[in-house]
Amino acid sequence: MNYDFSDKEFNLFVEIHTLISEFVKDKNLESSDINTSAENIRQALALLSQTPYLKLGVEKAENYNGLLTLMGAMEVIAGTSPSLFLSIETSTRIFGRILSTWGSDSQKEKLLNPLLNGQIIGAVGLSEDALNVDNDPLTTTAVADGDSVKISGHKQYVINGPTADWIAVVGMMNGKNVICLVEKGTPGLTIGEKTATLGYEGVAISKIILNDCTIASSQVITPKNDKDMLNTLKLWENQILIGAGLGLMKTAFESAKDHSKKHKTGGKPIIAYQEVGFKLSEMLTLFQTSQLFAYRAAWTADTDPKNVESLTLCAKVFCTESAEQVASEAMKILGGSGFLSGHPVEEAFRCSKYGQIAGTSTEISRVKIGDTALGMNK
Amino acid sequence: MDFAFTKEQLMFKKEIIRFAKKEIVPRVQEHDLKKQFDFEAFKKLGEFGILGLHFPEEYGGSGADVITTVMAGEALGEAGVDGGLTLAYGAHTFLCADTIFSHGTEEQRKKYIPKLASGEWIGCMGLTEPNAGSDVASLATTAEKKGDKYVLNGSKIFITNGPLADVSVIYAKTDPEQKHTGISAFIVEKGTKGFSSGPNLIKMGVSTSQTSELFFNNCEIPAENLLGDEGEGFNMSLQTVEWDRSALLAPFVGAATYMMTRCVDYAKSREQFGRKIGKFQAIKQKIANIRIFGEAARNLVYRIAWCKDQGRPMNHLEAAVAKLFVGDWSLGPANDAVVLFGGYGYCHEYDMERIFRDSRLAPIGGGTSDIQKMIISKLM
Ligand SMILES: Cc1cc2nc3c(=O)[nH]c(=O)nc-3n(C[C@H](O)[C@H](O)[C@H](O)COP(=O)(O)OP(=O)(O)OC[C@H]3O[C@@H](n4cnc5c(N)ncnc54)[C@H](O)[C@@H]3O)c2cc1C
């Protein structure tokens, strides 16, 4: 047992913290302009590719602890810019892991190396119009046509949709779930307008429509166990949302704490009032408990993959619910200042709602955790 | 970072669960109903080695590390041992015996630890007073030095094992003018003239543990019964906090696993509307809540244990976080477990209502949740 990060891991956290906080200084990361978003992600990816960050969880990174190190590092990036975080992670940790886990050597050669060098942006189209893949089969279909494959269907929300160079589209082919790697500009691929959202405004999210979109059959990935594939994609998404939760809590808690020590009423700093100080104590309790939960779930993913799904759902429910609660309480401690648009905590509060909706939703997660305990897994 | 337990630790945990299920759990409900201490179960804990697990072998212990010791508490909870017996064990081993072990002279150690480790003697610790609970430093019991004796006057309340104890560690003021620095710790033996205990206080939960007042009326004890030096008492009581936040919380973590297992079994057997209630999402949600709480709490408790094994000075903030979380966040899951059993959950025959009652001590005993928040907000 060991509850400490290594010195090497700590140094990495400090390094990426320095890089990213320097980077965000003169940028508008919450801009809803697509070109600005694209430029921001490209620059951030290039910057991070100088560190082992992009490799974590995707490829072996010597002397680091895989997902566990990643979880610590995710908190740093998500705590600096939630939007940048979500874009980077979707590209690196979902698109990237699709390639590293199931991709052929030539697909890896062509896409994974540039991805980890920060040269391309990836996106993933999984969930569909009013469909949660947990309940219903996918309606996007791929049909073989000689040496090529024709894809038709649409995906409702695709992170990085408008900015991605490549999109991994999940659909059905011959009754099995497959992943089609579709390059930007492929005929038959239409990228929708950027969707306006409550939080994460700096992330370019759109609908994508595929209409007999034709790709080479070498761009189709057919994992052996296609049912597991969908669960694995959700697992990766859940891991990202856990990391986002930690970052949002960090922002909200630190900001509220600092404010409560500086801001005075009745001649005392407001932290001296129990209504404020005790609230902060509860927030810190949720934050620390979430951190340990997230680290153990990440550690389990690396050491005991058989038991990871259910434990990750537990961690996801806890961390995302805590993030929403901590952000909400922080707003109250910040008083009027936290309600002003553009305040980091106001932003964290809005973003926090997403964690419970996306990935495996809080409700479905609880059902699945129950199913596992009851031995009723489908 | 690494969350793995060793093979030996895991095997030992299994052994304790097997032992407790066979030897202790069948006796729990009856004793709980009668609000009686289970002497036989306590003796069995001693024979199995649990009461003295972390003491060196020369004092009748097993020299276990802190993680293994904490694991024993978790295992007892997981097996279904009641919170009363685990509290009695906690007060005995950690609040009483460990204080003597950590601060006593070689003579004191030799005299008390082996008999406490075996369970031949029962120990208690008296800190809280009728007018000094959260504000411990205002305690009013005095210990006046007279020649080679100390004379104790005052009273204690809510003392676990109070009516039973052969050996008591008692905190009293040697310098009533001072607050924290005026407090000293003493060993008081059963039968000492001027020392008596009140009747067992009837409580909401942890009913098999016996709780009482202690009275000191010109109670004379030999001067060599002082633990450490005069004025060191408050710091000694702070040191037990590490155990309080790990070993004494561990049974609550184990109890969450126990609740989950029992709820799962019940949900698989109980039928309503023509199907097993486990098929209803509302039931799955409750089971999920219990699991999430247990998994979250476990990490916090073992973090304290691991740090203590590393010989680190106690991190009061992390300890308070663990206590606060187990105390306040256990209410929902414990309630879910009762409700999952429906009317049966409300009845004594099924032990969910007992666990619910037992769990309500967590936000009070050993420092209330408010006090934990006070500590956290001061240290942050
Ligand atoms: C901003 C944003 C970005 C996104 N980005 C991506 C992306 O990049 N790629 C991608 O593939 N997807 C993406 N998504 C989709 C996201 O993963 C889905 O929104 C999510 O899975 C929920 O699906 P849904 O909206 O269809 O809701 P539904 O599944 O219809 O759920 C509605 C409600 O019903 C509950 N519910 C549904 N079924 C059950 C059940 N069986 N038991 C109990 N309760 C149930 C849910 O918990 C929820 O409360 C994004 C979504 C948003 C909002």
Ligand SMILES: Cc1cc2nc3c(=O)[nH]c(=O)nc-3n(C[C@H](O)[C@H](O)[C@H](O)COP(=O)(O)OP(=O)(O)OC[C@H]3O[C@@H](n4cnc5c(N)ncnc54)[C@H](O)[C@@H]3O)c2cc1C
């Ligand atoms: C079953 C049981 C077993 C026990 N065993 C032992 C034992 O073995 N040895 C021992 O010494 N003691 C023991 N105790 C005592 C226990 O530690 C105390 O009950 C506890 O510390 C609280 O003290 P109190 O009861 O005097 O409450 P008080 O301190 O009077 O508190 C009353 C209320 O006021 C709140 N409060 C107090 N101060 C503040 C503040 N500054 N800010 C905000 N809120 C505040 C508290 O949170 C609480 O809600 C036991 C108690 C119980 C119930």
